[in-house]
Amino acid sequence: MSFFVGLAAAVxxxxxxxxxxxxxxxxxNRLQRDWDAQQAxxxxxxxxxxxxQAVAYASAIDMRARGASVSRGAPAGGGHVAAARGPxxxxxxxxxxxxxxxxxxxxxxxxxxxxxYLSAAVVxxxxxxxxxxNVVLAERLLGERVSSNxxxxxxxxxxGVACILLVAPRGAGADDATGFVRxxxxxxxxxxxxxxxxxxxxxVWVLRTGRQSLYLYVAVAAVFGTMSVMVSKxxxxxxxxxxxxxxxxxxxxVAVYGAGAAVGARAVTLPRVLLVLAMCxxxxxxxxxxxxALGRYPVMQFQPVFFAAYNVVATLTGLVLFRELRGWAHAxxxxxxxxxxxxxxxxxxxxLQKARSVGLPSHIKLHKENLLKSQ
Numbered sequence: 001m002s003f004f005v006g007l008a009a010a011v012x013x014x015x016x017x018x019x020x021x022x023x024x025x026x027x028x029n030r031l032q033r034d035w036d037a038q039q040a041x042x043x044x045x046x047x048x049x050x051x052x053q054a055v056a057y058a059s060a061i062d063m064r065a066r067g068a069s070v071s072r073g074a075p076a077g078g079g080h081v082a083a084a085r086g087p088x089x090x091x092x093x094x095x096x097x098x099x100x101x102x103x104x105x106x107x108x109x110x111x112x113x114x115x116x117y118l119s120a121a122v123v124x125x126x127x128x129x130x131x132x133x134n135v136v137l138a139e140r141l142l143g144e145r146v147s148s149n150x151x152x153x154x155x156x157x158x159x160g161v162a163c164i165l166l167v168a169p170r171g172a173g174a175d176d177a178t179g180f181v182r183x184x185x186x187x188x189x190x191x192x193x194x195x196x197x198x199x200x201x202x203x204v205w206v207l208r209t210g211r212q213s214l215y216l217y218v219a220v221a222a223v224f225g226t227m228s229v230m231v232s233k234x235x236x237x238x239x240x241x242x243x244x245x246x247x248x249x250x251x252x253x254v255a256v257y258g259a260g261a262a263v264g265a266r267a268v269t270l271p272r273v274l275l276v277l278a279m280c281x282x283x284x285x286x287x288x289x290x291x292x293a294l295g296r297y298p299v300m301q302f303q304p305v306f307f308a309a310y311n312v313v314a315t316l317t318g319l320v321l322f323r324e325l326r327g328w329a330h331a332x333x334x335x336x337x338x339x340x341x342x343x344x345x346x347x348x349x350x351x352l353q354k355a356r357s358v359g360l361p362s363h364i365k366l367h368k369e370n371l372l373k374s375q
Contacts, residue, residue, distance in 0.1 A: 003170050006117030010126040013110010018133025020102025026142055027096035035087035116236035120229055120318030121168035124311050125161040131303060153351030157304065160344030164311070167337040169324035177245035180237060181259050187321045189255040193278065196227055214301060217293035222309040224286035229314050230321060231279040304349030312342060
């Protein structure tokens, strides 16, 4: 019964997440339309200086449409900064903020609850539901076209997810207080998190030195996402079991002090503070680098690769931390099906990465050509 409760929570949570992502996309499109209309008005009625700025803005969009990189706020075309800035910042849109809130509501009320009943190897692949909901809503409500190649790519990814779900561990790792404490003690939580933070620090340093690539952003976002999933799983399992076992010690105290000392620990301890801090850093870090990546790469390029990487890192980390495989036979079957599933996800992602170029708005393109001819 607990398996189906967790499964329902994960599916419903990802439906909410997909709707939130679509709402964010609508808000960004609306900001862009408002800015395009403003620039078109400048082309029609503005002074010579503003007309030059609008031409510079059109040139900036043209460069983006051709795949060139134009930094936000940098001079373009005639060197006019104001024209190249583009639409208002996304966080100034109430709709975009609402979409972000829906994303976190789906994570907190859906995936976090599911992790208290299910393995991360089950919850992470169900994230494909959010991707599919986003695509369906974008096609129906935003008028976005999904090509036959992209439909095929999504079908292959769903098949890969099904392969993983068929052999993924069903339980959460512990069903009572004793099992939970033993699981935390045997997990090596401190060592695993230190290793993840060391890898993360190296990846972020490489990014900050200017060696930027899609796969680096994917790796950073996937590791941050994995850390938030692991902390969420520990805390939601702890809260659920504590309803039945009031004396259950905090997992952070168990991991650092041991089970005996953790029972009499104070209400606020350093391990508990560090666990909350790790959760906050992971959530903020994942969202920050994900937004940076989406500002540099098309969503159809970033999202499938991130989904595959996140599944690999989160699933393997969960298996190491919570010892969820039942013997060598189960491990052999799981890793065989898991490898096939990831291969299918990677293969399907290739069809989604043929991103459509962003065309220059027709009214700006026409006015730009006329103005350039007259100068």
